[in-house]
Amino acid sequence: MLALPVQADNTQIAFVVHEKLPSVEQLLQKTAERLDITAELRLLNNPPPTGWQSYAAVVLVGPQALEAWSFAESPPAVAVFVSRDAVAAVSSKLASALYLEPPLKRQIALAKSILGADRPLGVLMQDKSEWKNSGLSSLPLQQSLVTPYFVDQYENLNRALLDLLKNSHALIGTYDTELYSSTNIKNILITAYRQNKPLIGPSSAYIKAGALATTYSDIDDVAHRLSEMLLTGLKEHVWPDADYNPYFKVRYNQQVGRSLNLLLPDAESLASQLTKDEREH
Known part of the structure; x- marks a missing residue:
């Protein structure tokens, strides 16, 4: 698979979850491989000692993570596995989002x-x-x-x-x-x-x-689109609008x-x- 390096080797992204699931671990691995970056899986109630700002971006996985996330002093946040309606409530605070449902x-x-x-x-x-x-x-x-x-x-x-x-x-x-x-x-x-x-x-x-x-979009499809969104946002500092998955x-x-x-x-x-x-x- 062709890796798409984002920027410096120390670029880190956190995948923030309500609970750890195998599907989320797969998403993290596939996305990190595509971007050639370091990614960590972290529970909502377990921020890093240096704070969330130590990450270049966070990926909020699922509605619980989105609803509970504090956007104060937050790095750019991208939401996945969330509905369009859930995103609409906080869209102004998100860098971007990938809707769960098909259009x-x-x-x-x-x-x-x-x-x-x-x-x-x-x-x-x-x-x-x-x-x-x-x-x-x-x-x-x-x-x-x-x-x-x-x-x-x-x-x-x-x-x-x-x-x-x-x-x-x-x-x-x-x-x-x-x-x-x-x-x-x-x-x-x-x-x-x-x-x-x-x-x-x-x-x-x-x-x-x-x-x-x-x-429907499976884990591979979500990783494909998410890696594109992160690449654009972190490299060009322009985040794609929240949208449906084209894959x-x-x-x-x-x-x-x-x-x-x-x-x-x-x-x-x-x-x-x-x-x-x-x-x-």
Whole structure:
């Protein structure tokens, strides 16, 4: 692997965590190797004797680290494995961030690639403010064939879901842990499959539960993008804006695909095509 030296040999970065996990250790190792720097894993409650300022930058891993971090006298802080909503609350204090979830546009592109570009799709959301923040509200509904259904405009979640499924070929899941909670997801999936309608997304965690497909970024993808962000910030002193990860893969639930009689495209080829389309637009 080609190493990208940041600056002096003594450049150190701290990966700050609420608890030590193997996945975080992998992320640290892969990022450090890419940048040819020294990196340390530190618990939130265990700062170095010389203080956090002894590091060139800190990587806040996960929502607990982000929420508990004191930005006073802090080196540049980059957050990973955090949602866009969590970042929005402290965005002015962060140097940069890499969102955990895939963008809604990407999930819609995935659905169209599997089901066909002319199929109407539905997105379930709590209210209109979420739709405005999705980046899709400016597109004419007839042109995009994507219609939002707002739960707060219905008697309950099930009524909104039934209306969506009646008019759509698939439900596009959003990264909303309240809407797609463990309590709701079983009902959402059962209701959707009774009408032979698949759920796309919201994330890789839902594939095992019964979602048909999703895009997702694994540890290698996160290390790839994080190393680019750190390289730019530490070397050029210009930090990239908080954003979604441009590196990702496609994952299917093959059993669900067979039950719906769908011929699923090759996952690796589809991820490459979606990446190419994003870069061109």
